[in-house]
Amino acid sequence: MISISHLMKEFTVTDGKVAALNDLNIEVDPGEFFVIVGASGSGKTTLLRSVAGLETPDTGTIKIADRTVFSNEPPVWIPAQERGFGMVFQSYAVWPHLTVYENVALPLREGAQKIPGNEVEGRVKEALEMVQLEEQIHRPSTLLSGGQQQRVALARAIAVNPSVLLMDEPLSNLDARLREDVRGKIRDLAKNLGATVLYVTHDQIEAMAIADKIALMSFGKLLQYGSPIELYRNSNCAEVAEFFGTVNWLPGELDGDVVKTKIGDFSASQKAITDKNVWVGIRPEHLAFPEESYSAKPNHILADLQNSIFLGDQYTFEATASDSALQGKSRSAPKLQSDKLHMAVDPDDIMVFAADDSNTTFINASLVDK
Amino acid sequence: MVLAALPMFVIVVLVGVLISISFQSGIIGTADAKFTLSNYVDLFSDPIIEEALYNTIIFSITATLVSMGIGLPIAWLTERTTMRAKSAVYAIMTLGLLIPGIYTAMGWTFLAHSRIGFLNRWAVEYFSLSEAPINIATPIGMGFVQGLSLAALAFILTAQMFRAMNPSLEEAAKIHGLGFIGTMRRVTLPLAMPAILAAVIYIVVIGIATFDVPAIIGLANRVYMISTYVFEKANPGDEEFSQHGITAALGVIMIGVALLLTWWYSTVLRQGDKYQVVTGKGYRPTLIDIRNWGKVAWTFIILYIIAAKIIPLVLIGYAAFVPYLAPPSAKMFSLMSLDGIMENMDWDLVVRGLKNTVLLVLIVPAATLILAFSISWLIIRSRSRARYVLEFGAFLPHALPEVILAVAAILLSLFVLKDFVPLYGTITLIAVVYVITRISFATRAINSALLQIHKELEEAAHVSGLSEIRTSWRILVPLLRPTLMSVWIWSAILVYRELTVAVFLVGHDNITLPAVIWSYWNSGATNLAAAVTLIMTLVLTPLVLMFWWFGRKSMMSN
Numbered sequence: 002m003i004s005i006s007h008l009m010k011e012f013t014v015t016d017g018k019v020a021a022l023n024d025l026n027i028e029v030d031p032g033e034f035f036v037i038v039g040a041s042g043s044g045k046t047t048l049l050r051s052v053a054g055l056e057t058p059d060t061g062t063i064k065i066a067d068r069t070v071f072s073n074e075p076p077v078w079i080p081a082q083e084r085g086f087g088m089v090f091q092s093y094a095v096w097p098h099l100t101v102y103e104n105v106a107l108p109l110r111e112g113a114q115k116i117p118g119n120e121v122e123g124r125v126k127e128a129l130e131m132v133q134l135e136e137q138i139h140r141p142s143t144l145l146s147g148g149q150q151q152r153v154a155l156a157r158a159i160a161v162n163p164s165v166l167l168m169d170e171p172l173s174n175l176d177a178r179l180r181e182d183v184r185g186k187i188r189d190l191a192k193n194l195g196a197t198v199l200y201v202t203h204d205q206i207e208a209m210a211i212a213d214k215i216a217l218m219s220f221g222k223l224l225q226y227g228s229p230i231e232l233y234r235n236s237n238c239a240e241v242a243e244f245f246g247t248v249n250w251l252p253g254e255l256d257g258d259v260v261k262t263k264i265g266d267f268s269a270s271q272k273a274i275t276d277k278n279v280w281v282g283i284r285p286e287h288l289a290f291p292e293e294s295y296s297a298k299p300n301h302i303l304a305d306l307q308n309s310i311f312l313g314d315q316y317t318f319e320a321t322a323s324d325s326a327l328q329g330k331s332r333s334a335p336k337l338q339s340d341k342l343h344m345a346v347d348p349d350d351i352m353v354f355a356a357d358d359s360n361t362t363f364i365n366a367s368l369v370d371k
Numbered sequence: 372m373v374l375a376a377l378p379m380f381v382i383v384v385l386v387g388v389l390i391s392i393s394f395q396s397g398i399i400g401t402a403d404a405k406f407t408l409s410n411y412v413d414l415f416s417d418p419i420i421e422e423a424l425y426n427t428i429i430f431s432i433t434a435t436l437v438s439m440g441i442g443l444p445i446a447w448l449t450e451r452t453t454m455r456a457k458s459a460v461y462a463i464m465t466l467g468l469l470i471p472g473i474y475t476a477m478g479w480t481f482l483a484h485s486r487i488g489f490l491n492r493w494a495v496e497y498f499s500l501s502e503a504p505i506n507i508a509t510p511i512g513m514g515f516v517q518g519l520s521l522a523a524l525a526f527i528l529t530a531q532m533f534r535a536m537n538p539s540l541e542e543a544a545k546i547h548g549l550g551f552i553g554t555m556r557r558v559t560l561p562l563a564m565p566a567i568l569a570a571v572i573y574i575v576v577i578g579i580a581t582f583d584v585p586a587i588i589g590l591a592n593r594v595y596m597i598s599t600y601v602f603e604k605a606n607p608g609d610e611e612f613s614q615h616g617i618t619a620a621l622g623v624i625m626i627g628v629a630l631l632l633t634w635w636y637s638t639v640l641r642q643g644d645k646y647q648v649v650t651g652k653g654y655r656p657t658l659i660d661i662r663n664w665g666k667v668a669w670t671f672i673i674l675y676i677i678a679a680k681i682i683p684l685v686l687i688g689y690a691a692f693v694p695y696l697a698p699p700s701a702k703m704f705s706l707m708s709l710d711g712i713m714e715n716m717d718w719d720l721v722v723r724g725l726k727n728t729v730l731l732v733l734i735v736p737a738a739t740l741i742l743a744f745s746i747s748w749l750i751i752r753s754r755s756r757a758r759y760v761l762e763f764g765a766f767l768p769h770a771l772p773e774v775i776l777a778v779a780a781i782l783l784s785l786f787v788l789k790d791f792v793p794l795y796g797t798i799t800l801i802a803v804v805y806v807i808t809r810i811s812f813a814t815r816a817i818n819s820a821l822l823q824i825h826k827e828l829e830e831a832a833h834v835s836g837l838s839e840i841r842t843s844w845r846i847l848v849p850l851l852r853p854t855l856m857s858v859w860i861w862s863a864i865l866v867y868r869e870l871t872v873a874v875f876l877v878g879h880d881n882i883t884l885p886a887v888i889w890s891y892w893n894s895g896a897t898n899l900a901a902a903v904t905l906i907m908t909l910v911l912t913p914l915v916l917m918f919w920w921f922g923r924k925s926m927m928s929n
């Protein structure tokens with residue numbers, strides 16, 4: 002549905018140039034709920050605005066349902082007005098001089114589709130019902146709460162029946178509780194409409210909760226995209242792994258089927274790694290407490306418990322094994338076997354990354370932060 | 372884009388024509404014209420120019436001192452002290468801004484002219500003086516009158532500055548033991564200095580180029596300023612030829628000076644910005660308690676109003692109905708009637724003037740708004756490099772003295788366009804110059820309003836499929852309406868009362884109402900001039916009230 006290839010965009014700023022989009026390639030299937038995540042300044046908004054037609058990329062192509070809307074060679078540029086998308090802005094951009102009704106009606110009446118006057122009212126009502134705003138229909142939009150304005154923006158975007166819906170951090174101005182509630186509704190709404198959604202957020206939990214697919218961006222580059230579980234379990238680099246949750250990093254050496262580290266061996270049989278120097282990554286939630294007593298086997302760790310905190314739904318704890326600090330999370334309290342903590346990791350949960358420049362730099366920086 | 376570039380194009384042409392004619396002699400504008408520097412040489416060897424220059428300097432200094440001397444204390448009192456009824460001060464000062472300088476000038480001529488001035492007559496009578504003690508028709512006298520009429524502007528300029536100043540700086544000084552005088556001298560004034568200096572330069576620029584007050588008071592008495600000298604050169608008596616080359620040369624020099632001063636002004640302003648240590652929204656400055664001094668302050672303000680606005684208006688009313696000018700007395704009051712006006716007034720002329728003025732008031736503000744809106748939109752929203760050029764272009768007319776623009780327009784229509792478009796003596800020519808002179812102000816006002824409108828409001832319309840034009844019409848214009856309204860009415864008022872460009876450009880057919888006043892005044896028919904002024908005021912009042920109404924609304928919505 003949306004196909005982006007080799008997209009580049011540089012901004013000139015006072016101290017040089019910023020590559021906001023750096024050779025981006027993305028395919029979004031029809032009807033997919035596609036979420037773009039990344040740290041602040043990674044280029045998410047620029048990508049979304051380029052798709053919307055509000056920003057002109059430097060090079061590359063953007064195709065929507067096989068229609069090229071941007072390309073530098075041959076030059077093609079379809080302005081935003083003619084792309085026929087719906088968009089929810091971070092500021093909502095609800096027109097303050099119009100009522101709720103007029104906000105939704107204006108694009109229908111005077112937009113590209115020019116819906117006949119007698120149909121407009123029905124369409125507006127339908128859209129407002131979907132977001133449960135029919136009660137406020139004739140209110141001036143300035144008298145709405147933040148959550149209500151967000152819904153007006155949503156209604157306005159879906160009223161035109163767009164095949165593509167773009168949303169730039171639509172929930173960032175809502176309070177935490179409302180956010181969880183609304184994100185589910187947005188997903189349901191989009192699925193009912195059958196629209197393809199491109200959704201920007203910087204919150205990885207939000208992304209995991211609503212996405213069919215997630216794309217992770219960093220400094221204008223696309224690191225990886227795929228289903229939430231793929232990105233969580235089969236991260237293609239250390240940065241992706243760490244974006245979706247804390248990771249305990251251990252340097253090690255590959256030796257046949259196992260990686261040897263200071264705190265023991267870990268199996269790496271299914272990992273397609275050939276480098277000798279590697280990083281082993283273990284998520285805190287994957288540390289389990291086996292019943293049997295400890296013996297030096299692959300994937301088993303003997304450590305000293307430093308502390309443990311009870312948080313109601315879980316425990317978090319810190320342990321050290323051969324000077325390496327490990328963070329853990331568990332449902333039950335950490336169990337000691339004669340003063341020592343015995344932990345084990347399922348081989349499927351072990352992550353192994355080549356100790357190349359980019360992974361090592363990233364991990365060292367993140368170890369310093371911890 | 373074309374709309375936005377239009378005013379710039381006109382300005383460039385006007386300045387270009389001025390420069391090129393300043394270097395021509397012989398039959399200007401034809402192939403016979405010769406390139407020469409003689410215009411500049413003649414200009415500097417004219418003895419009157421030296422006198423005019425000297426007069427202008429004295430005049431500007433006096434006007435600046437008087438206007439700042441009145442405006443600055445009132446601004447400080449309203450913004451920084453516990454003086455009461457502050458909104459009334461704002462109301463009075465804004466109205467003061469709207470009452471034209473010619474009113475004050477006419478009123479003070481009646482009051483203090485060496486021959487007819489009532490004050491002089493009384494003084495001579497009661498103190499048996501041999502000659503009049505006051506003469507308003509001197510550079511200092513005219514500067515005083517101009518200062519009275521510019522005080523409102525000085526107030527507005529400096530009140531903004533006092534409002535933006537961070538009060539915690541003053542408070543810090545107080546906490547560290549500086550008294551009221553110490554704080555004033557060590558903190559308040561140094562902080563305020565750049566803004567005060569900027570206001571001074573601004574007023575000096577106006578003073579140098581101003582025409583109406585020196586023309587009303589000084590021209591009949593042959594006391595010349597640079598601006599009135601330009602007028603004499605461009606409109607000589609029957610026996611002389613107009614010396615367009617010399618006028619153009621003087622214009623070029625004046626543009627140079629004005630640009631320099633404006634450049635200085637903006638540098639000073641920028642320096643002032645450095646000091647604006649975060650003011651934060653919604654802070655409440657602690658006000659200085661002036662207790663009973665409040666009464667003194669209000670007396671000062673009321674005296675100013677009486678001197679600058681009320682006396683002139685009352686005297687104009689008086690002068691319109693008396694058969695000859697003499698100080699008010701029982702006898703004069705018994706002689707008051709409408710007869711003089713009815714018999715001598717050329718009603719044809721007045722109606723023609725009114726018609727033209729109404730036409731200008733309808734066309735000029737609308738055209739100004741459309742052009743200024745296009746320029747602003749390009750400056751604020753487009754990323755093209757053209758926006759810097761536009762920004763400068765929109766700012767330029769602000770720096771160019773109106774007198775010079777008028778002269779350039781005459782030269783353009785007489786020598787360059789005469790064979791293609793007969794613009795000379797038409798209302799179109801006046802309209803074009805009016806639009807040019809108003810565009811800077813309008814652009815600046817719309818710029819700052821447009822900056823407040825979140826860009827995503829427009830983008831939301833684009834994504835929804837609304838075209839550029841529809842987006843402007845449905846989203847931007849309604850959101851900008853308060854600003855557009857006040858700019859529109861403000862321009863209408865300025866156009867309505869304009870008496871500088873008009874005096875240069877009017878002829879038989881395109882005369883405007885203020886120019887009618889001017890021509891009566893100039894021919895010595897003071898009672899008719901006063902009567903037309905009264906008619907003009909009657910029409911002006913509703914406009915001013917409208918401005919007041921919309922101005923308040925737009926202030927509230929911001």
Ligand SMILES: Nc1ncnc2c1ncn2[C@@H]1O[C@H](COP(=O)(O)OP(=O)(O)OP(=O)(O)O)[C@@H](O)[C@H]1O
Binds near residue numbers: 013043047203
């Ligand atoms: N108009 C612009 N001019 C100059 N630089 C820009 C412009 N817009 C974006 N940038 C730069 O491009 C980079 C990417 O910006 P972008 O807004 O796309 O980031 P983002 O991922 O949306 O960040 P956030 O999560 O903070 O919204 C940043 O370094 C930003 O400073």
Ligand SMILES: [Mg+2]
Binds near residue numbers: 045046047
């Ligand atoms: Mg963003």
